[in-house]
Amino acid sequence: MSKSEPELRSTPVVSRRAWQSLIVLLAGMFMALLDTTIVNVALPTIRTSLDASEATLSWIISGYALAFGLALIPAGRIGDRIGHKWVFFTGLALFTLASLACGLAQNDLQLIVARVAQGLAGGIFVPAVTAVIQLMFPPQARGKAFAIMGSVIGVSTALGPIVGGLIIQAFGDENGWRLVFWVNLPIGIVALVAAARLLPS
Numbered sequence: 001m002s003k004s005e006p007e008l009r010s011t012p013v014v015s016r017r018a019w020q021s022l023i024v025l026l027a028g029m030f031m032a033l034l035d036t037t038i039v040n041v042a043l044p045t046i047r048t049s050l051d052a053s054e055a056t057l058s059w060i061i062s063g064y065a066l067a068f069g070l071a072l073i074p075a076g077r078i079g080d081r082i083g084h085k086w087v088f089f090t091g092l093a094l095f096t097l098a099s100l101a102c103g104l105a106q107n108d109l110q111l112i113v114a115r116v117a118q119g120l121a122g123g124i125f126v127p128a129v130t131a132v133i134q135l136m137f138p139p140q141a142r143g144k145a146f147a148i149m150g151s152v153i154g155v156s157t158a159l160g161p162i163v164g165g166l167i168i169q170a171f172g173d174e175n176g177w178r179l180v181f182w183v184n185l186p187i188g189i190v191a192l193v194a195a196a197r198l199l200p201s
Contacts, residue, residue, distance in 0.1 A: 018137055020194070021200075025088070032068070036157060042177035044173075050106075064122075098118035
């Protein structure tokens, strides 16, 4: 037996479906974390467009973060009981709809409510990401999958202000802030279709 054979046998075999599922999972996580920072650069235009107060602007940010954090633990437990695929799918669907509602808001109260809903939805599906990775990847390959996830976490939060600034600059102060939220729509729709087909029940 050659020396290379044990090494080949110890190399984990990861299915193509697992890697495709990882892309879907991380697309959802990318959206949820992007929205923690992308809105920051849109606050001045939101204040002008909706005649919002400083207190309202702070709730647009903190309401999302608070709702996100509150949903994490219950969502993880629910996923253990009913299946992480459907928790991910439901949370992602709600997040996409809440993103649409954010962009359609006609006053500051509507925007705050939509942002809180968006945060709750993000907190629902994000715990399912790590759970599904553990289900689909063998122990030897999980380190690589989680390393990729860590990179996505860093990139998404860093890109938020850049992407938000580019959108505002391209589409103007009046309606550019609405597109900051609607950038999630095509990603969310594609991820939902892929999640329904790829993720294990």
